[in-house]
Amino acid sequence: MQTVVISPSFEAWRKSARSLLARGVPPESLLWCDDPREAPLFGAQQETAADGPVPRVPPAFLDLARTAAAHTAPQRWGVLYQILWRLTRGVQKHLLQMGTDPDVYQARQWCKAVGRDIHKMHAFVRFRQTGVDPATGREQFVAWFEPEHRIVRLATPFFERRFASMDWSILTPSECAHWDGASLVFTEGVDRSAVPDEDALEELWRTYYRSIFNPARVKVRAMQSEMPKKYWKNLPEAPLIAGLISGSQTRVEKMLATEERPAKPAPKNAYLESLARRNAAERGEEPPPREIQKNREQGAT
Amino acid sequence: MELDRKLEILADAAKYDASCASSGAARKDSRGSKGVGSTGAAGICHSYTPDGRCVSLLKVLLTNRCIYDCHYCINRRSSNVERARFTPEEVVRITLDFYKRNYIEGLFLSSGIIRNADHTMERVIEVARQLREDHQFRGYIHLKTIPEASPALIELAGRYADRISLNIELPSQQSLARLAPEKSLDRTQDAMGHIRNKILERRSAKADGPKPPPFATGQSTQMLVGADDSSDALILSRASTLYTGYGLRRVYYSGFSPIPEPSQLLPLTAPPLVREHRLYQADWLLRFYGFRVEEITTQTAPNLDLDLDPKLSWALRNRTAFPVDVNRGSREELLRVPGLGVRNVERILQARRYTRLRLADLLRLRVSMKKALAFLVAADHTPVGLESDTLRLRFLPPPKQLELQFGPPKPVQEDFLSVRSGEL
Numbered sequence: 127m128q129t130v131v132i133s134p135s136f137e138a139w140r141k142s143a144r145s146l147l148a149r150g151v152p153p154e155s156l157l158w159c160d161d162p163r164e165a166p167l168f169g170a171q172q173e174t175a176a177d178g179p180v181p182r183v184p185p186a187f188l189d190l191a192r193t194a195a196a197h198t199a200p201q202r203w204g205v206l207y208q209i210l211w212r213l214t215r216g217v218q219k220h221l222l223q224m225g226t227d228p229d230v231y232q233a234r235q236w237c238k239a240v241g242r243d244i245h246k247m248h249a250f251v252r253f254r255q256t257g258v259d260p261a262t263g264r265e266q267f268v269a270w271f272e273p274e275h276r277i278v279r280l281a282t283p284f285f286e287r288r289f290a291s292m293d294w295s296i297l298t299p300s301e302c303a304h305w306d307g308a309s310l311v312f313t314e315g316v317d318r319s320a321v322p323d324e325d326a327l328e329e330l331w332r333t334y335y336r337s338i339f340n341p342a343r344v345k346v347r348a349m350q351s352e353m354p355k356k357y358w359k360n361l362p363e364a365p366l367i368a369g370l371i372s373g374s375q376t377r378v379e380k381m382l383a384t385e386e387r388p389a390k391p392a393p394k395n396a397y398l399e400s401l402a403r404r405n406a407a408e409r410g411e412e413p414p415p416r417e418i419q420k421n422r423e424q425g426a427t
Numbered sequence: 428m429e430l431d432r433k434l435e436i437l438a439d440a441a442k443y444d445a446s447c448a449s450s451g452a453a454r455k456d457s458r459g460s461k462g463v464g465s466t467g468a469a470g471i472c473h474s475y476t477p478d479g480r481c482v483s484l485l486k487v488l489l490t491n492r493c494i495y496d497c498h499y500c501i502n503r504r505s506s507n508v509e510r511a512r513f514t515p516e517e518v519v520r521i522t523l524d525f526y527k528r529n530y531i532e533g534l535f536l537s538s539g540i541i542r543n544a545d546h547t548m549e550r551v552i553e554v555a556r557q558l559r560e561d562h563q564f565r566g567y568i569h570l571k572t573i574p575e576a577s578p579a580l581i582e583l584a585g586r587y588a589d590r591i592s593l594n595i596e597l598p599s600q601q602s603l604a605r606l607a608p609e610k611s612l613d614r615t616q617d618a619m620g621h622i623r624n625k626i627l628e629r630r631s632a633k634a635d636g637p638k639p640p641p642f643a644t645g646q647s648t649q650m651l652v653g654a655d656d657s658s659d660a661l662i663l664s665r666a667s668t669l670y671t672g673y674g675l676r677r678v679y680y681s682g683f684s685p686i687p688e689p690s691q692l693l694p695l696t697a698p699p700l701v702r703e704h705r706l707y708q709a710d711w712l713l714r715f716y717g718f719r720v721e722e723i724t725t726q727t728a729p730n731l732d733l734d735l736d737p738k739l740s741w742a743l744r745n746r747t748a749f750p751v752d753v754n755r756g757s758r759e760e761l762l763r764v765p766g767l768g769v770r771n772v773e774r775i776l777q778a779r780r781y782t783r784l785r786l787a788d789l790l791r792l793r794v795s796m797k798k799a800l801a802f803l804v805a806a807d808h809t810p811v812g813l814e815s816d817t818l819r820l821r822f823l824p825p826p827k828q829l830e831l832q833f834g835p836p837k838p839v840q841e842d843f844l845s846v847r848s849g850e851l
Contacts, residue, residue, distance in 0.1 A: 220781050225774040226788035249471050253528045267527065285529075287456035288465040288566075292527060327524050333431050334525075337438035338476060338486060342684035343700055345479025353475040363474055371477045381685040381695065388691050390505040395494055397543035401575070401609050408611060409604075 127155055132203065134160035134276065136195035139203050143210055147181055153211045158203035181214045186222050190233055196276045197236040205232055243274050244281040250357050251285070251296060254325035259293060264307060267294040270321040270360060278303055279312060286310050297321055328362040335363040341374035342381065428511060434521065436511040440491035440502050441537060444594070444649060445681040447472075449483045449532035449567040451645050452589035462563030463527055466589060470567070471532055484535040484569060485522055489513055489551055493539030497596070497607040498690040499654045499683055502539050506688040515554045522558060526566055533567030533589075534558070540609075544575040552580065555587035574611070574618035581618065585625055585642040590676070592647045593618055598665035602655040606693060616673065622646045623674040645676035652703055654683040654693060658729035659702075663709055663720045670714065680706040705731040712738055715769050716762045734823055739765040742802055743819055750813060752804040753784050766799030798822065 128151065132138040138160075146156065191206050209229050212218045224230055253267035267289075273281070282296060282303040295304045300315040349367075358364035392398050449470030456465035472481030490512040491502040501508055522534045536554055540547050551570055558564040570588040572581050585591050593615055597603050600612040622643075629642040648669060650662060666678040682703035685695045709731060712718040716738070723737050724730065725744075732740045742749065742765045751760045753775060761772045771792050778784060783806040790796065801810050801818060812818055 223777045224781055226778045226782065226784065226791050228791070231791045245471070249473050251529050255528075265527065269529070284465075287458055289463055289527070289529075290457040290459070291461055291463055325528065327528060330431060330434065330521070331525060331528070331530050333434050334438050334485065335474065335476065335482065337435045338442045338482060340442050340476075340478045340480070340684065342686070343478045343682070345700075346477055348479030349475040349477050352472065352481065361474065367477055374477070378685055381687050381689065384687065384689055386689045386691040386694065387505055387507065389496060389498070392496070393494060393504070395542075398494055398609065404614075405604075405608070405611055408613060 127157060129157045129159055130203075131159050131162060136192045139195060139206065140191070143207050144180065146207070147210065147214060150215070152215075153204065153208040156204065156207065158200075158207070160200070160203065181210075183210065183213050184219075184222060187213060190222065190237060193240050193280070194233045194236040196240045196280055198275050199236060202233075202236055205229055209233060240275050240277060240280070244277050246357065247271055247273055247277060247281045248284055250353075250361060252360065252362060253289075253294060254322045255327075256322055262293075262307070264291070264293045267292055268321055269294070269296045270318055271296055271298050272360065273298055273300070276300060282310060325362075332363055332366055336366055336370065339370050341370070341377040344371060344374050346371060430517060430521075433511045433513055433517070434487070436509055437487045437489075437491060437513060440488045440508070440539075441486045441535075443501065443681065443686070444486065444535075444537065444571075445480070445679040446535070446569070446592060446647055446649060446677070447481050447483045447486070448590070448647065448677060449569075451676060452567055453644055455565045457563075457565050460563045460565065462565060463523070464533070464563075464565030464567075466533075466565065466567050473530055473532065482530075483532050484567060485525055485531045485533070486535040487513070487518065487521075487537075489515075489518065489536060489538040489554065490541060491539050492541050494542075495540050495607070495609045497610070498693040499596075499606060499651055499686075501686045501688050503690070505690065508688050515550065515557055518554045519557045519562065522566075523562060523564065526564075531566075533564075533569070535569040535571075537571035540573065544573040545577055545580060548573055548576040548580040548584065552584050552587065555584070559587050572618070572622075574614040576618075578621055581622065582625060582640075582642070585622065586640055588643045590645050590647060591622060591643045592649070593622070594649045595665070595669070596649065596651055597655055598650060598657045598662045599655075602657060606655060616669075619646065619648070619669070619673040619675070626674065646674075647677040647679065648675060649679040649681055652680050652682050652706060653696070658724070659706060659709070659731045660720065660724040660729035662706060663713065663723060666710060667713055667720050678710060680710070699733060701733050702731070705733060705737060709737045712741075717759055718763075735819075736765075738763070739798055739822060746813055746818075749802045750804045750810050751802065753789065754779050754804075754806060756803075764799055764802050766795035766797070766802075 130142050130146070132142050187209070191210075194202050194206060209221065212221050212229070221227060222230060225234065251269045251271050253269045256266045256268050258265050278296070278298055278301040285294065285296065285303070286305055289305070290307070293306050295302060297316050297320055299317075302313045302316055304311045304313065358367070449466070450468065452466035454467050457463050470483055472483050474482040476482060488502070490510070491508065492510050492512065493500075493502045494504055496503045496505055500506075518534070518536065522531075525531045526533065534554070536551055538547050538551050555568050555570060558568065567590075568588045569590045569592065570584045572584050572591050572593055574593055581591070595612070595615050596607055596610065603610045603612055623646070625642045626644065626646065628639050632638050650665065652662065662680070669675045669678055680703050682700050684700075689695045709723050712723060713720065718741070722741060731737050735743070742763070748760075748763065751764050753761070756764075758772060758776060761767055761775060762769065767775070771794055774792055775784065778788065782788070785806045786796075786808050789799065789805060800808070801813065801821065803810065
């Protein structure tokens with residue numbers, strides 16, 4: 127049994143995997159370790175030299191491996207190597223088309239979790255404006271986010287495309303990303319205290335959130351399945367949720383108890399009159415003279 | 428009036444429009460521009476409110492003044508709701524401020540009808556023009572248009588917008604005449620036809636030929652459910668006509684729910700939201716599973732079964748079509764098996780070229796076994812009881828404890844909540 131120590135990144139795994147594959151080391155004789163603190167004192171190896179021809183794999187495998195590598199499950203390196211082995215040495219070229227295979231299924235599950243985490247980061251990052259760069263005139267924004275997996279590098283190119291004309295930083299506990307209009311730079315993770323507490327716009331955003339909610343249809347479970355509570359602490363609108371739910375019943379009862387309004391007659395408006403004529407013609411009726419039309423509307427109540 | 432108060436009124440006025448999609452736009456982004464914004468194939472829901480609906484776009488009306496009198500609508504002229512009006516500059520500023528903080532994907536702008544259709548349309552278009560031309564905004568814009576607006580204005584709206592929509596509101600002219608006297612089904616469908624032609628013109632343009640001006644990539648509409656007595660069969664056949672005849676991207680179904688300022692013509696009720704849910708499921712069957720409306724609803728049962736999803740209902744009515752062998756059945760047959768989704772069917776077709784599928788394989792594909800087991804054959808499974816009279820009972824929600832009482836049961840608090848939430 128051999129222990130392979132790598133840093134927890136797709137690139138590090140790829141380098142080691144290539145070399146192991148070239149030497150024909152089978153997956154069952156390997157233990158992967160991406161935390162140097164857990165590496166054994168003796169017998170650990172760093173794979174460096176990659177000899178022999180570079181193995182050919184379907185492009186879909188690289189996508190799968192790159193995404194799954196961002197997951198935090200410690201077994202991912204071993205499973206990915208196992209798939210790589212089966213694709214190349216095991217001559218199971220079609221392995222990736224077998225979604226029912228346990229290894230492929232496992233890797234896909236990791237990809238799904240990582241994909242969801244990326245999607246939620248795109249959705250729930252909330253920028254706060256910190257100022258305007260006096261030299262360039264560019265607005266500056268900072269956001270704090272706590273992803274579940276190591277997705278900062280996978281998720282941030284989206285923000286570059288979307289907010290190219292702003293300066294922004296997204297800070298997370300594991301890694302931070304910074305954009306200044308020219309390049310996307312990554313630095314070490316930081317503590318939450320590095321982020322400003324408020325943005326003046328957040329009050330207006332809360333007004334919107336409050337007003338777009340319809341108290342006559344409460345579906346708390348539907349909300350929570352898409353916006354789990356773990357994200358709430360970094361969402362400026364989330365503190366409103368409890369109050370909106372508890373107040374909804376009273377608001378609906380009030381609507382149901384409201385006296386029904388009668389229909390008001392049409393105002394004098396040339397456009398409305400032309401519509402009434404067109405509607406009557408489409409129904410094959412004689413257009414009603416204006417006075418009768420008025421009475422009918424009042425009578426309709 | 429303060430901006431905050433205006434937003435309160437004009438967001439409240441817009442929330443009855445169920446449409447929220449920000450997907451399907453052409454790929455564009457802000458790199459190399461002075462503005463912000465990007466769109467791609469998939470949209471993003473930036474938040475969710477406790478009504479379970481997503482917040483993707485800033486959804487507001489330009490004004491909630493309206494000369495129309497649609498009785499299901501809080502903004503009709505007979506309503507005493509407080510009125511407000513945004514200037515185009517105000518909407519532009521809120522959109523950009525929200526967008527830069529990553530609260531939204533873009534703007535969904537609609538308006539009450541003021542003065543006439545063209546005047547209203549011009550004001551809505553002006554907001555989109557400022558965003559696109561003055562601020563180089565590349566985010567998502569959805570504009571609500573008016574069937575009676577001139578074709579030239581609808582074309583201009585389509586040039587700035589990623590999606591445009593016209594609300595059909597009710598599935599028959601008869602219902603419209605009663606509840607929305609200014610509207611006409613024919614005019615709405617004619618305008619949809621015009622939009623469809625513009626979308627197709629743009630899409631089918633040859634790469635080397637002359638290019639028509641930009642136009643939205645899709646159109647959608649909304650139908651109210653429960654405001655009139657239309658059956659689900661009528662609603663679905665209207666939707667089907669709109670999909671096949673008018674190329675709509677989406678039909679949204681919006682359960683009519685209590686509004687402030689109710690009308691005498693339309694007394695308020697709290698309809699089961701689960702009906703809306705069943706309609707969406709049926710809509711999916713029409714678009715992605717090869718079902719026809721006549722199969723989903725029948726002459727004797729023109730409304731969908733509220734207890735069971737429409738595919739399961741169909742399967743129970745058509746048991747001779749089953750069981751389907753997961754290792755042999757055609758794509759069309761597999762798509763009709765309850766519990767199998769479109770993606771699962773694709774994965775099954777792919778995987779079975781290399782292996783004989785067993786139940787454990789289906790479990791790994793996350794197939795809904797409770798439904799599927801009764802209808803399909805796998806290498807290690809043959810269903811039993813397909814002809815049984817009690818098969819339907821297997822899928823019903825567990826019965827509540829019986830109480831000794833005569834006469835109709837009194838509704839309890841849970842019933843009310845379940846009716847409102849649609850959660851069974």
